[in-house]
Amino acid sequence: MxxxxxxxxxxxxxxxxxDFDKNSALTFEYIFKLNSIEIDLSKFLEVYVPVNFKYWENYRKNLVSKEKLRYGRLKDSFEALSYNLSDKDIAKLSNDYILYLSEYNHxxxxxxxxxxxxxxxxxxxxxxxxxxxxxxxxxxxxxxxxxxxxxxxxxxxxxxxxxxxxxxxxxxxxxxxxxxxxxxxxxxxxxxxxxxxxxxxxxxxxxxxxxxxxxxxxxxxxxxxxxxx
CATH class of the missing domain: 3.40.50.1000 (HAD superfamily/HAD-like)
Structure with a gap:
């Protein structure tokens, strides 16, 4: 038609x-190495992807702020994997993710x-x-x-x-x-x-x-x- x-x-x-999924995965791979985060990337993404989807859904509905989205999706994902990080470390990862995400262009x-x-x-x-x-x-x-x-x-x-x-x-x-x-x-x-x-x-x-x-x-x-x- x-x-x-x-x-x-x-x-x-x-x-x-x-290609958000591919570029996002490459970004996490890079910033985890940059910040010496020793975690299985595939296991992290398995948890992170639906968490991120839910945060974006709530962001569209004005239930969370831009800042809460960026921080909360990481904090919730690491907590679900029982990987302990300080608030400072999560904030650094959140900033690095935004900084480097656009460097990948698939x-x-x-x-x-x-x-x-x-x-x-x-x-x-x-x-x-x-x-x-x-x-x-x-x-x-x-x-x-x-x-x-x-x-x-x-x-x-x-x-x-x-x-x-x-x-x-x-x-x-x-x-x-x-x-x-x-x-x-x-x-x-x-x-x-x-x-x-x-x-x-x-x-x-x-x-x-x-x-x-x-x-x-x-x-x-x-x-x-x-x-x-």
Whole structure:
């Protein structure tokens, strides 16, 4: 099914274009060595990934602050593994993680091909709940910043997806119309429901192959984007 009359394509960044899981794992591997943390990385990630997911969910709902997210996800993970670290050490790891995360620049499979294909046909934009100081660096270091005409972050908007204000701000910056725009993202609530409620078309990027959502356009590999656009 091809979407007609589309002029602007809005992307989420993490888990949609930027390979968050791989880049995050490489960052932890580096900062653990840097700080002499002797822990099995795979066991740590097994605990950390769902903890981090839950913290981000609560952050979207304004239940935790940015600072609490950064600190709490590490503290909870180390405690679950019975690995004792002082608050000072956890704070150092939290800062190092943010400092070095954008140094890794792996994209998800098909991401670059999708951007090359779409950039010849549409105006491209980013809408992200990620932090200002990190998201721009990620795109710059991954050599994809030049593909996007506008970037809207939740910190800039003052609200997070799926709040309509962030979509309103992004479309205003892009000088785009909802009916002629499409949102592509991996988070069903934030990206798909949020964008659809504001009148945008949507394409659900099924990053984890959940395949549980009906009646929405979806794909699990960005190489297949030409099916819809």
């Amino acid at each position: 091809k979407l007609n009359n589309i002029e602007d394509v809005f992307f989420d960044l993490d888990h949609t274009l930027w 994209l998800l499979e098909g991401g670059l091909e999708a951007l090359d294909y779409l950039s010849d046909k549409y105006k491209l934009h980013i809408i992200t709940n990620g932090f200002d100081e990190v998201q721009h660096k990620k795109m710059k270091n991954a050599n994809i910043l030049n593909y996007f005409e506008t970037i809207t972050t939740s910190e800039e908007a003052g609200v997070k997806k799926p709040h309509p204000t962030i979509f309103e701000m992004s479309l205003k910056k892009a000088k785009a119309l909802p009916a002629k725009s499409v949102m592509i993202g991996d988070n069903y609530e934030a990206d798909i429901e949020g964008a659809a409620a504001f009148g945008l078309h949507t394409i659900y990027f099924d990053y984890y192959n959940k395949s549980v959502y009906n009646n929405v356009l979806g794909l699990n590999n960005l190489k297949k984007i030409n099916q819809f656009l």
